[in-house]
Amino acid sequence: DDPEKLQQFEARITAGAKIEPGDWMPTEYRRQLTRLIEQHAHSEIMGALPEGTWITRAPGFKRKLALIAKVQDEVGHGQLLYNAAETLGKRREAMINDLLSGKSKYSNVFNYPAETWADVTVIGFLIDAAAIVNQVANAKGSYGPYCRALERICYEESFHLKQGHDAFIELATGTAMQRDMVQQALNRWWQPIMHFFGPPDKNSVHSEKLMQWKVKMASNDEMRNQFLDAYVPKIWELGLTLPDEQLRKDEAGRWQYADPDWDLFFKVINGGGPCNAERVKVRKWAEESGRWVRTALMHSTHARALPVA
Numbered sequence: 001d002d003p004e005k006l007q008q009f010e011a012r013i014t015a016g017a018k019i020e021p022g023d024w025m026p027t028e029y030r031r032q033l034t035r036l037i038e039q040h041a042h043s044e045i046m047g048a049l050p051e052g053t054w055i056t057r058a059p060g061f062k063r064k065l066a067l068i069a070k071v072q073d074e075v076g077h078g079q080l081l082y083n084a085a086e087t088l089g090k091r092r093e094a095m096i097n098d099l100l101s102g103k104s105k106y107s108n109v110f111n112y113p114a115e116t117w118a119d120v121t122v123i124g125f126l127i128d129a130a131a132i133v134n135q136v137a138n139a140k141g142s143y144g145p146y147c148r149a150l151e152r153i154c155y156e157e158s159f160h161l162k163q164g165h166d167a168f169i170e171l172a173t174g175t176a177m178q179r180d181m182v183q184q185a186l187n188r189w190w191q192p193i194m195h196f197f198g199p200p201d202k203n204s205v206h207s208e209k210l211m212q213w214k215v216k217m218a219s220n221d222e223m224r225n226q227f228l229d230a231y232v233p234k235i236w237e238l239g240l241t242l243p244d245e246q247l248r249k250d251e252a253g254r255w256q257y258a259d260p261d262w263d264l265f266f267k268v269i270n271g272g273g274p275c276n277a278e279r280v281k282v283r284k285w286a287e288e289s290g291r292w293v294r295t296a297l298m299h300s301t302h303a304r305a306l307p308v309a
């Protein structure tokens with residue numbers, strides 16, 4: 001990259017300017033952003049799967065309606081993010097191929113099963129909450145199309161969080177069996193949620209550059225801490241416990257916790273989690289079963305005006 005252009009680019013970032021698709025950008029900025037936005041897009045569409053399996057079993061008509069709408073929103077977020085990633089030059093078909101071949105990652109949390117309805121409430125409350133902490137920070141970042149997509153996603157995600165919290169409270173204040181169900185689900189999901197923000201800062205390979213370029217606006221440990229600060233009290237005030245005896249806030253206001261199993265994290269994000277194979281299989285099925293629709297759209301008179309999913 002031209003050093004003079006690089007200097008101008010970095011000066012723009014320092015001054016808080018937004019970088020737009022037609023602007024000059026370093027090759028590494030483009031590569032890193034493509035990786036990050038693509039992984040985020042994949043996470044949204046793969047994230048629809050664990051909850052999607054509960055649409056037919058949601059307890060009652062209103063919970064079912066809310067869940068259908070939420071899952072639909074998550075897939076919509078995927079569309080917004082694929083569009084944002086495409087502005088950097090990688091075609092959507094290439095991104096989907098990389099997801100299906102295992103070349104591209106997606107969030108660790110979506111490789112675990114939603115065993116009971118309580119798991120769905122934990123996802124809707126705490127995983128949406130964790131996603132919001134990350135997205136509110138990164139929406140103030142440097143790449144225009146990603147920030148605009150994140151702003152819209154955050155509005156919808158905040159509503160998901162409300163419905164997740166409401167369903168979670170209903171179980172936590174319900175019968176002994178319901179409380180036990182939600183406690184068991186919390187115990188199952190706690191470690192994946194701690195993993196969600198990525199490895200500790202000292203082992204985060206991409207953070208330094210991404211923070212310098214204002215793609216990431218907070219480090220992994222900072223985001224984990226913000227999440228704990230906002231949500232642990234909400235869990236404890238319902239009389240529920242978390243499966244970490246070391247979890248506490250220290251005098252300096254930082255949360256202390258037992259180090260989650262990072263070997264397990266790397267195993268899961270590299271394809272070895274309990275549901276990775278099943279999730280990719282369902283995605284492949286969707287890709288193949290929907291091909292005729294995309295082909296028909298491409299040949300229709302409106303084809304050029306429509307995005308291809």
Ligand code: FAQ
Nearest residue numbers: 039040043047074106107108131196198204205206207269
């Ligand atoms: N899962 O150097 P770092 C959602 C990988 S959306 C899988 O720290 P970085 C909505 C990382 O890619 C959830 N892989 O990485 C919803 C890298 O591998 P690579 C998704 C992970 O990029 C809710 C390696 O570890 N959100 O939930 C994870 O600086 C409910 C080294 O790590 C986003 O994607 C992980 N958790 O920081 C949907 C937000 N963490 O590529 C349905 C955008 C790390 O070198 C229901 N992404 N890795 O092979 C980000 O902000 C960042 O990418 C981080 C990771 C913070 C996730």
